[in-house]
Amino acid sequence: MKDRQIDxxxxxxxxKGDDRAFELLVAKYQRRLAxxxxxxxxxxxxxxxxxxxxxxxxxxxxxGFRGDSAFYTWLYRIGINTAKNFLAxxxxxxxxxxxxxxxxxxxxxxxxxxxDNHTPEAEMMNQEIxxxxxxxxxxxxxxxxxxxxxRE
Numbered sequence: 001m002k003d004r005q006i007d008x009x010x011x012x013x014x015x016k017g018d019d020r021a022f023e024l025l026v027a028k029y030q031r032r033l034a035x036x037x038x039x040x041x042x043x044x045x046x047x048x049x050x051x052x053x054x055x056x057x058x059x060x061x062x063x064g065f066r067g068d069s070a071f072y073t074w075l076y077r078i079g080i081n082t083a084k085n086f087l088a089x090x091x092x093x094x095x096x097x098x099x100x101x102x103x104x105x106x107x108x109x110x111x112x113x114x115x116d117n118h119t120p121e122a123e124m125m126n127q128e129i130x131x132x133x134x135x136x137x138x139x140x141x142x143x144x145x146x147x148x149x150x151r152e
Contacts, residue, residue: 007025007028010024011065030055036079037050037051051079053086054083061078061124074120077120
């Protein structure tokens with residue numbers, strides 16, 4: 001069984017509520033993720049915070065993981081986005097020193113990844129916003145709902 005197939009099987013188990021399967025994925029990729037994020041976030045304690053936040057976001061977004069890419073590639077993008085947000089909130093400069101090779105053997109440019117806003121996390125947030133707006137519109141009186149629907 002290939003590495004990607006093993007990851008996919010663990011993801012499917014985790015999506016069904018098997019927390020041990022997610023723990024195995026974390027154990028497999030945590031050090032690799034730490035090395036990646038340490039290139040972006042220079043302080044060791046801050047790196048640990050970003051890793052923990054990345055893993056929490058990945059766990060919460062796991063039901064939406066479709067397997068279009070390798071699990072690590074998906075996790076990597078969540079990590080990059082989390083680091084980018086952390087650095088922006090703390091107004092720290094990003095020092096990007098090298099490219100990274102993902103599970104498929106593609107070279108991923110860290111600078112490009114830091115600028116990319118089309119991440120699983122961003123997509124999930126957009127879906128949550130859309131859902132909230134749709135629910136708010138549904139609660140409006142019919143005349144207002146019609147007006148907004150026609151306008152937008």
